[in-house]
Amino acid sequence: MAQLAAVxxxxxxxxxxxxxxxxxxxxxxxxAQNALDDAGLCWNDIxxxxxxKAPDMFEGVIMPELYLTDALGxxxxxxxxxxxxxxxxxxxxxxxxxxxxxxxxxxxxxxxFEKQSESNAMWALSNPQPFSPHLNAGAGGYFAPIIxxxxxxxxxxxxxxxxxxxxxxxxxxxxPLAHLQLGEITMQEVADSPxxxxxxxxxxxxxxxxxxxxxxxxxxxxxxxxxxxxAWIRGCAMRSEPTMYAGREQVSPQAGIDCAxxxxxxxxxxxxxKDFDCAEIYVPFSWYxxxxxxxxxxxxxxxxxxxxxSGATSLDEGGDIPWNCSGGVLSSNPIGASGMxxxxxxxxxxxxxxxxxxxxxxxxxLGHAYGGGAQFFSMWVVSADKH
Amino acid sequence: xxxxxxxLSQAFTLGYTYTRTxxxxxxxxxxxxxxxxxxxxxxxxxxxLMPPVEYDPHTAEALxxxxxxADCGTVTTWAWVSQxxxxxxxxxxxxxxxxxxxxxxxxxxxxxxxxxxxxxKTGMRVKVRWAAQTKGLIGDINGFVPEDMDLTTELEENTSxxxxxxxxxxxxxxxxxxxGGATARYLAKLKQGKLVGQRCPSCSNVYIPPxxxxxxxxxxxxxxxxxTDKATVESFTIVHIPIPNNPIKPxxxxxxxxxxxxxISFLHLLSECNNxxxxxxxxxxAVWKPAEEWGYAMENILYFKPLDEPDVPVDQIGKLAEGGx
Numbered sequence: 001m002a003q004l005a006a007v008x009x010x011x012x013x014x015x016x017x018x019x020x021x022x023x024x025x026x027x028x029x030x031x032a033q034n035a036l037d038d039a040g041l042c043w044n045d046i047x048x049x050x051x052x053k054a055p056d057m058f059e060g061v062i063m064p065e066l067y068l069t070d071a072l073g074x075x076x077x078x079x080x081x082x083x084x085x086x087x088x089x090x091x092x093x094x095x096x097x098x099x100x101x102x103x104x105x106x107x108x109x110x111x112x113f114e115k116q117s118e119s120n121a122m123w124a125l126s127n128p129q130p131f132s133p134h135l136n137a138g139a140g141g142y143f144a145p146i147i148x149x150x151x152x153x154x155x156x157x158x159x160x161x162x163x164x165x166x167x168x169x170x171x172x173x174x175x176p177l178a179h180l181q182l183g184e185i186t187m188q189e190v191a192d193s194p195x196x197x198x199x200x201x202x203x204x205x206x207x208x209x210x211x212x213x214x215x216x217x218x219x220x221x222x223x224x225x226x227x228x229x230x231a232w233i234r235g236c237a238m239r240s241e242p243t244m245y246a247g248r249e250q251v252s253p254q255a256g257i258d259c260a261x262x263x264x265x266x267x268x269x270x271x272x273x274k275d276f277d278c279a280e281i282y283v284p285f286s287w288y289x290x291x292x293x294x295x296x297x298x299x300x301x302x303x304x305x306x307x308x309x310s311g312a313t314s315l316d317e318g319g320d321i322p323w324n325c326s327g328g329v330l331s332s333n334p335i336g337a338s339g340m341x342x343x344x345x346x347x348x349x350x351x352x353x354x355x356x357x358x359x360x361x362x363x364x365x366l367g368h369a370y371g372g373g374a375q376f377f378s379m380w381v382v383s384a385d386k387h
Numbered sequence: 388x389x390x391x392x393x394x395l396s397q398a399f400t401l402g403y404t405y406t407r408t409x410x411x412x413x414x415x416x417x418x419x420x421x422x423x424x425x426x427x428x429x430x431x432x433x434x435x436l437m438p439p440v441e442y443d444p445h446t447a448e449a450l451x452x453x454x455x456x457a458d459c460g461t462v463t464t465w466a467w468v469s470q471x472x473x474x475x476x477x478x479x480x481x482x483x484x485x486x487x488x489x490x491x492x493x494x495x496x497x498x499x500x501x502x503x504x505x506x507x508k509t510g511m512r513v514k515v516r517w518a519a520q521t522k523g524l525i526g527d528i529n530g531f532v533p534e535d536m537d538l539t540t541e542l543e544e545n546t547s548x549x550x551x552x553x554x555x556x557x558x559x560x561x562x563x564x565x566x567g568g569a570t571a572r573y574l575a576k577l578k579q580g581k582l583v584g585q586r587c588p589s590c591s592n593v594y595i596p597p598x599x600x601x602x603x604x605x606x607x608x609x610x611x612x613x614x615t616d617k618a619t620v621e622s623f624t625i626v627h628i629p630i631p632n633n634p635i636k637p638x639x640x641x642x643x644x645x646x647x648x649x650x651i652s653f654l655h656l657l658s659e660c661n662n663x664x665x666x667x668x669x670x671x672x673a674v675w676k677p678a679e680e681w682g683y684a685m686e687n688i689l690y691f692k693p694l695d696e697p698d699v700p701v702d703q704i705g706k707l708a709e710g711g712x
Binding site: 018019020021022023024025026029043057059060070071072073075115117118119120126127128129130131132133134135136137138141144145146148149152194195196197198199200242243244245246247248 | 395399403407408409410411412413441442443444445446449553556558570574587590592593594601603621624625626627633642643650651654655656667683684685686701
């Protein structure tokens with residue numbers, strides 16, 4: 001029987017295009033120190049450090065975790081790195097939680113980061129491959145045809161994507177850490193922004209950010225001694241599937257459906273839209289909100305865009321199931337950290353510490369991340385209550 | 388299975404023009420080197436760490452107390468390189484060495500230009516040979532030399548006053564990529580202008596380009612199937628940004644295309660049509676380069692162009708038999 005584990009500290013950096021004032025170590029350190037401060041702990045209180053980041057090509061530092069041991073106080077402690085592409089921030093948190101739930105460690109610092117300004121993540125993702133024509137034009141180029149197929153199937157109006165782009169930026173304007181601060185953004189402005197990968201416009205895509213996110217995860221006993229309110233981890237799940245095989249369902253991947261079912265079963269979630277107070281979902285391109293609303297069971301197949309258009313996912317419109325109150329990936333995207341930010345923001349909501357983007361009285365929240373060709377999924381459910 | 392094809396290899400370079408933000412500690416160290424000064428940093432135990440690090444290795448505390456150290460010191464251990472390679476700092480035989488500078492408690496790794504191996508020994512005294520021009524990089528130390536060696540290089544002063552905050556750190560790794568059996572056979576047929584996929588023995592789906600296995604069933608694919616060059620648009624995007632080092636001018640259409648008789652799409656360009664006329668289900672055919680230009684590459688097909696055929700119903704895309712509907 002797994003033991004209970006809880007998030008007892010959350011630390012983030014401010015997200016921005018370029019953090020020129022810090023090294024990678026300094027960036028990671030800032031988030032880690034903030035998480036320790038939030039938990040009222042010091043370096044000696046940590047048993048192990050679990051780190052995640054996206055592919056090494058992003059900064060061109062091979063195995064950066066090895067050079068981060070000093071910055072993360074790892075001398076004499078176990079340290080390991082998790083690597084699952086864009087979902088890595090989520091799976092890193094889950095690996096950390098699992099070590100606590102299993103009783104191997106009592107209190108873990110988990111950290112994820114990306115310093116995208118040290119390269120150009122768009123082209124680091126789309127480098128030429130041997131014996132292949134170079135036709136891959138960034139992540140947007142990969143996902144745009146899948147989005148087009150969603151729009152066709154669901155017969156969705158083109159402004160559903162635009163609506164998400166506006167909604168998440170208005171949410172981001174409530175969050176002082178969010179990279180993009182676009183409190184005045186309008187549907188027209190998004191519609192007029194340059195088309196990049198039809199049907200995706202510039203303002204429907206995530207930014208490139210520098211930033212790091214960290215959490216302290218503790219067992220039940222230590223969480224009970226924590227000065228702040230814990231976020232109890234009620235379920236964790238991961239699933240993966242191959243990028244390419246004949247007949248693969250790409251619009252609503254089976255791995256995402258299965259992952260959600262698993263985590264809902266663990267946490268006793270029967271009706272996600274009713275049972276969750278809010279959700280932090282990995283939406284790097286606007287259309288992924290309606291697509292994931294369906295994949296995760298918040299809306300029936302083909303109806304995700306209707307939920308989006310109704311304002312149900314908007315904090316500003318008083319929606320019943322706000323998604324990405326922090327501004328989401330569309331407002332801040334340090335890739336390796338983006339999944340962990342979702343998990344951490346879900347925890348902050350149920351701890352009541354989300355500040356200007358707090359959902360009143362939030363008790364239960366979903367954190368979600370995906371990566372690769374929408375093939376790696378990680379999700380957790382956190383709650384203000386233990387059971 | 389057809390007879391084994393030749394082995395195909397291709398040099399392949401993976402890399403990028405990375406930049407690195409130094410942060411305050413490494414930045415100050417590099418700024419010091421630019422004025423030919425060596426800085427260490429004081430650790431929590433009072434020892435001087437050289438090169439300086441941002442965080443104490445024992446207590447993890449942030450460090451900030453810089454200490455001047457000498458530009459001469461003692462070799463604590465070394466390894467002789469008798470045949471330098473291209474990436475090495477010297478084209479003459481040299482020594483990698485750990486050198487503890489006077490005033491520092493930890494050794495730094497650098498190289499010693501000692502001329503010959505007999506001149507090297509543990510405990511020997513060495514001094515920095517400063518570069519004639521400094522740039523705020525570790526290379527401002529142009530190696531170490533035995534302490535009694537006279538240096539005659541004229542040293543130019545670097546008058547920059549801005550602190551060093553970043554460096555260029557390009558990184559390129561060149562591999563020799565060898566295509567596997569399935570890819571090599573596919574490319575060999577492509578060189579003859581033929582599109583040959585592989586059928587999964589378990590689910591019967593046809594893969595092109597073949598990878599030698601079916602990712603859904605987890606089994607090897609060996610049965611080869613020659614396909615036509617007609618295809619259906621499964622989906623597509625119109626890209627409005629250029630691809631670096633690719634001459635194609637935006638906006639261009641990148642389509643997920645399923646060849647007739649195949650069950651999985653690949654990406655290729657779509658042309659000879661208005662971008663606004665492209666649609667899911669559209670029928671297209673390959674436009675090939677002249678045969679004398681064919682190589683082991685999908686680029687033998689310049690692009691696909693529309694066919695004057697009715698669209699394929701969406702539920703039939705990826706399920707057409709060989710030879711079309």
